[in-house]
Every structure is written in structure tokens, then in C-alpha cells.
Amino acid sequence: MEHRIYFIIGDILSVTTTGGVVALACLAFTPAEWNMFLAMFAGMIAGMLIALVISAAIFVRYFGAMEIMVPTMLTGMLSGMFVSMAVPMIKPGYSAGASFGVAIGLATLFATYFVNKKLIGTKLVD
Amino acid sequence: MDIKTRNKWDRAAKAFDLMAGLGAEKRWEPAKRELFSHMDGKILFLAVGTGLDIPCFPPDKDILGIDISPKMLAIAEKRVDDYQGNMEIDVMDVHDLAINDNFFDQVFTSCTFCSVPNPVEGLKALKRVLKPGGELFMFEHTGSQYFPFNLMMNIMTPFSRQVGPDMNRKTVDNVKKAGFKDIKVNNIYLDVVKTIQARKSL
Numbered sequence: 001m002e003h004r005i006y007f008i009i010g011d012i013l014s015v016t017t018t019g020g021v022v023a024l025a026c027l028a029f030t031p032a033e034w035n036m037f038l039a040m041f042a043g044m045i046a047g048m049l050i051a052l053v054i055s056a057a058i059f060v061r062y063f064g065a066m067e068i069m070v071p072t073m074l075t076g077m078l079s080g081m082f083v084s085m086a087v088p089m090i091k092p093g094y095s096a097g098a099s100f101g102v103a104i105g106l107a108t109l110f111a112t113y114f115v116n117k118k119l120i121g122t123k124l125v126d
Numbered sequence: 127m128d129i130k131t132r133n134k135w136d137r138a139a140k141a142f143d144l145m146a147g148l149g150a151e152k153r154w155e156p157a158k159r160e161l162f163s164h165m166d167g168k169i170l171f172l173a174v175g176t177g178l179d180i181p182c183f184p185p186d187k188d189i190l191g192i193d194i195s196p197k198m199l200a201i202a203e204k205r206v207d208d209y210q211g212n213m214e215i216d217v218m219d220v221h222d223l224a225i226n227d228n229f230f231d232q233v234f235t236s237c238t239f240c241s242v243p244n245p246v247e248g249l250k251a252l253k254r255v256l257k258p259g260g261e262l263f264m265f266e267h268t269g270s271q272y273f274p275f276n277l278m279m280n281i282m283t284p285f286s287r288q289v290g291p292d293m294n295r296k297t298v299d300n301v302k303k304a305g306f307k308d309i310k311v312n313n314i315y316l317d318v319v320k321t322i323q324a325r326k327s328l
Contacts, residue, residue, distance in 0.1 A: 064153035125309040
């Protein structure tokens, strides 16, 4: 479990930035006339790719590799899915969409911390 | 020699420390130091890269570091020179190890088997050069067995593979398939970043 404040701040910065940027990108580029499920799938893939670029270009070099990539890509995937799905349905505004993306990022990070706490440790395989 | 793999890592060498140096190494340093504290006897370090792990090695050890990329090793030279022990480096492909059977007491890897093209064959090659009862110590990132991490990593691997590692390798299974025994896994982050210890049968 990560206790070093430097890395905790890095984790929070990476998921909130990714969640917000992916949400804004999905709001800007998802056509409102698309089918909801098509938008959701496209948003999922685009969100993960955007997250990969953001994490690799900015956050990985300062805060860690998989510990950054996993929650940011998960954030990108979920933020992309939900925000893109919302565009054909309710077309949220940019500030609401970005806030939702940031919230998804934080929720994803806390969920990942929780799962991590359950999984870390030693086991004998064979 | 796998030229395609060598060229990929030669291309990555220049920016490797910038990308992987600060964040990952700082974050993983405690776990790596703990793993490397087991170093003893004649040691093979596979895929030494630019030598980022060398500052975590305990002093006064006898280590041969190998890597498929000459450009990575050129960057590693300074860190090798600074090491307070006996360390040599050489260009070598794990699939084509020019080392006698039963030669090393221990083999160490660090973020290596995410990239080795034929991981089971590579691990079998490591087993060959280990003495009977010799130990394998690995610090690796692997795929996850848990949803949604596994889905995400499977989707991303075709992209990440173009510039660096696979993200969905089943390295623990591969260690088992290669015939190692007494396998002990310590999850460092989720079931993704882990240390693996195993032994070649007597």
C-alpha cells in the first residue's frame, strides 16, 4: 500500500487530469446523433488511448509505471464510456462533463487502492 | 540474435531513463532492494538495460549483466563502473545464451519477461545456465487475472508492444511451464507488479 505522500499526490493528479481531459474530448468529438452503445464503445477505446498518451507523456516519468498506467487507463476507459454515452442522451455541458470525469478518476483511484490492499502480499504457487 | 527485438530496444535506449528512470525506479526501489538483498554467489542479471537497477544492488557481488541492446548497455557503462563490486556486462540474447550449463548460482530479472519474445523458451534458457538448486529472482509486471484490469491490459498490449513491453504476460504460469519449482509470488501492486522467486530442481 502506498504511503509516500509524493506518490499519492501523483496518483491523484494523474487520474483527475485524465478523467477531465477524456471527458472534455468525448464531449467535443462524440456526434450527438450516434447510437448510445456505439458512442459508449468508441468512447471507451478513445478514453484508454488518451489516457495512455497522458500517463506516458506526463505522469509515468515522475510518479511510477503500472501504478500510474492502470488507474489512469481505467479512468480513461470509464470516463470515455460514460461521458460518450451521455452525449446522445442528454448532451451534458463541458463543466459538468469534466467534473464527472474528475469524479470518475477519484472513484477509480480509491477502488484501485482498495483492491490493491486486498491483493498485495506473498503466496506460494507451487 | 533477434534483430527485431534488438532494434526496438536500441531505438528506446535514448529516452529510456527519461521515461522509466525517475518515477518507476523511485516507486519500486524498496521492493527491488529487498529482492536484490538475496544476491549471493555467481549471479546472472538478465536485461540490465541502461543499468537503472544497479544502484539497488548490494555491494561486493559477482554479477554478469546481459542485454540484447548494445545502445542500452552503452548507457549502462557508467553505472556499472560506479558499482562497488565485480560486475561485467555483455550483449546477449536470452534465446541464444553463450553460457555453459549449470554455471550460475542465481539469475535475476527486472521488468524483462514483459518483453522477451518467447518467454517460456527464455526461462528454460535461464534454467539451463543455473546450477541444480539455483535460484531465480524476478521483479516483473504481468497481466492481471481480475476484471477489469485484465480486459484493459489485453486491449492495450497491441499498442504498448510497438514501443516497449506487453502488458498482459502470464509470467508466473510461464515460470511454471519452464519447469521451475518452489515458486513464491509477492504481489507489490495489485496482481500486476510482483516479485517471483523460484528454484531449479536438484
